[in-house]
Amino acid sequence: MPSPFVSASNLRKTYGDFTALDGVSLSMDRGEVVAVIGASGSGKSTLLRCINYLDPPDSGEVRVDGVRIGYGEGAREDRALPERDIRRQRAEIGMVFQHFNLFPHFTVLQNLIEAPMAVRGLSRAEATERARDLLNRVGLSGREGAFPAELSGGQQQRVAIARALCMKPRLMLFDEPTSALDPELVGEVIAVMRSLAEEGMTMLVVTHEMDFAAQTASRVAFFDAGKIVETGPPAQVLRSPQHPRTQAFLQRILRSH
Amino acid sequence: MDYTLIAPYLPDLLSGFWITVQLSVLTLVLATPIATAIALGRDLGPRPLARALAVLVNAVRLLPALIVLYFVFYGGPQLGLRMKPMTAATIGLVAMGAAYMSEDIRGGFSALDRGQLAACRALGLPFGHALRRVLLPQALPLIVPPYMTRAIIMVKGTSLASMVSVADLTAEATRASSITYQPYVFVLLAGVLYLALSGVLVAFQAWVERHLRLRYRLAR
Amino acid sequence: MTLDFSTIPEVWPALMKGAGVTIQLTLAVLILATPGGLLVAFLRLAPQPWLRALVLALSWIFRGIPPLLLLFFAFFGLPIMGLTLQPLPAAILAMTTYMSFYFGEIFASGLRSVPPGQAQAAAALGIPAHRTLMRIILPQTIPAALPPYISHATEILKGTALAAAVAVPELSNAAKKIFVVTYRPLEVLIVAAAIYALLDGVLLLLQMFGERWSNRRRAGR
Numbered sequence: 001m002p003s004p005f006v007s008a009s010n011l012r013k014t015y016g017d018f019t020a021l022d023g024v025s026l027s028m029d030r031g032e033v034v035a036v037i038g039a040s041g042s043g044k045s046t047l048l049r050c051i052n053y054l055d056p057p058d059s060g061e062v063r064v065d066g067v068r069i070g071y072g073e074g075a076r077e078d079r080a081l082p083e084r085d086i087r088r089q090r091a092e093i094g095m096v097f098q099h100f101n102l103f104p105h106f107t108v109l110q111n112l113i114e115a116p117m118a119v120r121g122l123s124r125a126e127a128t129e130r131a132r133d134l135l136n137r138v139g140l141s142g143r144e145g146a147f148p149a150e151l152s153g154g155q156q157q158r159v160a161i162a163r164a165l166c167m168k169p170r171l172m173l174f175d176e177p178t179s180a181l182d183p184e185l186v187g188e189v190i191a192v193m194r195s196l197a198e199e200g201m202t203m204l205v206v207t208h209e210m211d212f213a214a215q216t217a218s219r220v221a222f223f224d225a226g227k228i229v230e231t232g233p234p235a236q237v238l239r240s241p242q243h244p245r246t247q248a249f250l251q252r253i254l255r256s257h
Numbered sequence: 258m259d260y261t262l263i264a265p266y267l268p269d270l271l272s273g274f275w276i277t278v279q280l281s282v283l284t285l286v287l288a289t290p291i292a293t294a295i296a297l298g299r300d301l302g303p304r305p306l307a308r309a310l311a312v313l314v315n316a317v318r319l320l321p322a323l324i325v326l327y328f329v330f331y332g333g334p335q336l337g338l339r340m341k342p343m344t345a346a347t348i349g350l351v352a353m354g355a356a357y358m359s360e361d362i363r364g365g366f367s368a369l370d371r372g373q374l375a376a377c378r379a380l381g382l383p384f385g386h387a388l389r390r391v392l393l394p395q396a397l398p399l400i401v402p403p404y405m406t407r408a409i410i411m412v413k414g415t416s417l418a419s420m421v422s423v424a425d426l427t428a429e430a431t432r433a434s435s436i437t438y439q440p441y442v443f444v445l446l447a448g449v450l451y452l453a454l455s456g457v458l459v460a461f462q463a464w465v466e467r468h469l470r471l472r473y474r475l476a477r
Numbered sequence: 478m479t480l481d482f483s484t485i486p487e488v489w490p491a492l493m494k495g496a497g498v499t500i501q502l503t504l505a506v507l508i509l510a511t512p513g514g515l516l517v518a519f520l521r522l523a524p525q526p527w528l529r530a531l532v533l534a535l536s537w538i539f540r541g542i543p544p545l546l547l548l549f550f551a552f553f554g555l556p557i558m559g560l561t562l563q564p565l566p567a568a569i570l571a572m573t574t575y576m577s578f579y580f581g582e583i584f585a586s587g588l589r590s591v592p593p594g595q596a597q598a599a600a601a602l603g604i605p606a607h608r609t610l611m612r613i614i615l616p617q618t619i620p621a622a623l624p625p626y627i628s629h630a631t632e633i634l635k636g637t638a639l640a641a642a643v644a645v646p647e648l649s650n651a652a653k654k655i656f657v658v659t660y661r662p663l664e665v666l667i668v669a670a671a672i673y674a675l676l677d678g679v680l681l682l683l684q685m686f687g688e689r690w691s692n693r694r695r696a697g698r
């Protein structure tokens with residue numbers, strides 16, 4: 001059996017008394033789109049931050065394409081890497097934040113080319129070409145010179161997605177990418193994510209958008225109190241959930257809409 | 258007012274002013290990098306270092322500047338550290354200034370969105386690069402005003418050096434006053450010179466703020 | 478080298494006497510500079526532009542000149558005007574003057590923090606101006622002004638050390654007089670520093686309570 005493209009096994013993470021991850025395991029095949037749903041504060045964001053080692057887990061391991069994150073390769077797999085080397089691994093994993101986290105003092109173009117130049121060593125011309133390409137893809141060509149504050153929330157989030165894509169990541173993490181947006185701006189971001197999924201990008205998406213989970217995700221994982229309590233195809237998890245916590249959560253969502 | 262009485266002391270006043278300028282520049286130039294290092298150590302360093310720095314900074318901030326200067330100038334020799342008044346005054350003023358300044362710098366950084374650092378790390382940017390290109394440019398406009406206020410306080414604070422035998426502007430003005438009984442002239446003259454120094458800093462602040470606005474066009 | 482605190486008991490009374498003067502000086506300046514600061518604040522917000530400009534200029538001058546220089550001026554300069562003061566009153570006068578301008582800045586921004594609608598509402602109700610000020614406006618400035626007010630009180634405490642320069646027998650002066658005789662500055666300075674830290678601690682405790690109180694008051698608005 002071929003090993004999965006992404007595998008997180010038995011991740012644990014506590015902050016003081018609070019257990020954010022209580023033994024979480026998850027694997028994803030190449031090109032798979034997994035939607036993580038669950039109540040706020042249940043540890044979903046921590047899962048993403050542990051996968052790219054923004055917050056190293058207390059225990060457990062993460063592998064992306066066979067490489068263990070945070071550790072050396074091959075014979076050196078038991079050696080924890082210094083931050084400098086983890087950074088190189090992290091650059092292979094794109095991340096999109098709830099609050100965009102664009103650099104406010106940079107133009108759109110500068111936001112996109114900064115990391116490719118600094119981390120990948122691209123020339124300004126190469127980075128700019130790649131950036132223009134991706135801006136075109138997220139429907140924002142012509143806005144290279146704008147500053148983030150001059151854009152709507154939906155546009156900012158699309159720039160943030162393009163910024164992550166500029167690093168040519170092999171895996172994309174989305175941390176509630178539409179939660180901070182006005183309702184009428186959610187659609188444009190979802191559309192970009194959907195087309196990305198169609199192009200075969202491997203995506204792990206923490207979201208409250210049930211439509212996205214139902215229509216675009218290949219699998220839905222329900223997260224509750226630091227654990228994944230149920231996972232399966234969207235139709236199964238969303239229409240006929242097995243776990244009582246999932247049922248309760250979905251009922252609440254249905255009622256509030 | 259008798260000008261012939263005053264004239265002989267003007268060169269002294271001028272040399273005192275020159276000492277004050279040197280002391281001011283020296284204190285600011287040395288305290289700034291130390292304060293930055295303290296601020297970074299406290300906010301991003303390992304916990305034991307952060308704790309130790311917090312204790313040190315708060316201890317210094319509890320004391321009158323004069324006591325800190327006495328520690329260096331009078332306490333130093335007891336530890337076998339005999340130094341010139343100017344050196345002792347500089348060390349004491351730098352310690353004081355750096356402690357207060359580190360708080361000002363931390364204030365600027367604390368106003369930064371923590372998501373900025375997370376975004377830099379997620380993109381794989383090295384910390385130094387993130388600091389230079391992303392964090393500092395955003396923190397600087399927030400740091401400059403309290404930094405300059407602090408710088409002016411530090412320039413005024415150099416007058417304490419006169420209490421540990423440095424012949425600075427304050428020392429020369431007082432000496433001339435007490436000899437000639439013409440305090441108005443000398444104290445007022447010294448006051449004007451101090452105000453001029455502050456004025457230079459205020460002008461510098463305006464220039465820096467304009468430069469930062471133009472350079473980063475912060476649309477916030 | 479080792480520290481030797483054996484002489485401290487002997488000089489303790491002298492240090493305590495110095496600490497007493499430090500406390501007196503701090504309290505005197507705090508008590509006098511508070512109404513002084515209010516006066517400056519009102520003048521800073523006066524309707525007459527020339528008055529505002531004058532006070533702004535004075536404020537800039539008094540906050541721009543080293544306090545030490547102002548102390549020397551009170552000590553050496555005023556006698557020539559026919560006003561000879563003992564060291565302690567001279568120090569109180571000088572410190573009160575410049576602290577009034579610092580407090581003035583704090584109080585002025587506290588007054589600016591009260592929405593203009595408050596005065597308008599009081600006027601609409603026919604409340605007299607002085608009553609509006611005392612009962613409506615001033616109480617509302619306190620939450621904004623209290624924290625910086627108390628933190629400036631610690632500045633007064635630390636600033637009292639400067640009075641040593643005009644021979645006020647306060648704590649740092651007492652310490653110096655002792656160690657020039659005992660030749661053991663470190664021990665005396667450590668004890669003096671501890672006393673300053675203790676006095677600071679009292680003010681910081683006040684500040685903590687004050688801030689908690691202010692936050693509650695502000696949250697309630």
